[in-house]
Amino acid sequence: MRRKLASASSSLARSPLPVAVDEHLGRLVPAQRERILSGARPCSRQLILDSALMGKHSGLETTLVGVAGEYFVAAELSIRGFLASITLRNSRGVDIIASSADASRSVSLQVKTSSGTLPKWMLSKKSESFASDNHFYAFVLLRGTGTRPDFHIVPSKVVAKHVAESHRQWLAGAKADGPLRKDSPMRNFRDSEGVYKEAWHLLSLAET
Numbered sequence: 001m002r003r004k005l006a007s008a009s010s011s012l013a014r015s016p017l018p019v020a021v022d023e024h025l026g027r028l029v030p031a032q033r034e035r036i037l038s039g040a041r042p043c044s045r046q047l048i049l050d051s052a053l054m055g056k057h058s059g060l061e062t063t064l065v066g067v068a069g070e071y072f073v074a075a076e077l078s079i080r081g082f083l084a085s086i087t088l089r090n091s092r093g094v095d096i097i098a099s100s101a102d103a104s105r106s107v108s109l110q111v112k113t114s115s116g117t118l119p120k121w122m123l124s125k126k127s128e129s130f131a132s133d134n135h136f137y138a139f140v141l142l143r144g145t146g147t148r149p150d151f152h153i154v155p156s157k158v159v160a161k162h163v164a165e166s167h168r169q170w171l172a173g174a175k176a177d178g179p180l181r182k183d184s185p186m187r188n189f190r191d192s193e194g195v196y197k198e199a200w201h202l203l204s205l206a207e208t
């Protein structure tokens with residue numbers, strides 16, 4: 001089975017994307033599609049192909065989940081008429097650079113992707129300070145093969161405040177058995193009420 005997948009993915013690497021991914025990129029014109037694919041991180045195209053061949057999202061390796069999220073966000077930006085480029089893998093904190101069609105405004109996005117069932121994403125302590133007016137988070141919740149993911153677009157300053165306050169409250173509490181909690185470098189962001197779901201307008205990239 002593994003040999004068949006490897007052989008198939010090798011041949012597809014030089015051909016159009018398979019249906020599992022192509023359905024989402026199908027509305028892009030050829031130039032937009034090629035811009036997304038040519039700007040991919042090393043090996044990310046192959047990872048996406050392998051992901052599609054497996055035919056499912058649940059149980060995906062963390063790397064595949066993350067790469068899938070970046071492609072979905074880049075596709076959504078392109079569909080809306082914006083220019084989107086996926087950065088190199090060593091660009092920590094910035095996964096996509098997006099600009100308006102006339103290049104008059106640009107923003108950076110960090111993509112966080114979850115294949116769980118709740119709108120909750122894990123972050124690091126760095127998210128408390130890595131913030132600016134032109135930096136945003138694109139939180140992606142995968143819904144399964146053939147189903148469009150949920151997207152939550154959140155300003156980085158909102159995320160920084162949220163994770164700092166929620167972590168401080170968590171740290172002030174106690175474990176069920178009594179002892180106080182120990183500090184941790186992990187943070188999490190939730191959008192349970194869907195306040196930022198599909199909030200692409202916050203990027204302010206559309207022409208006025």
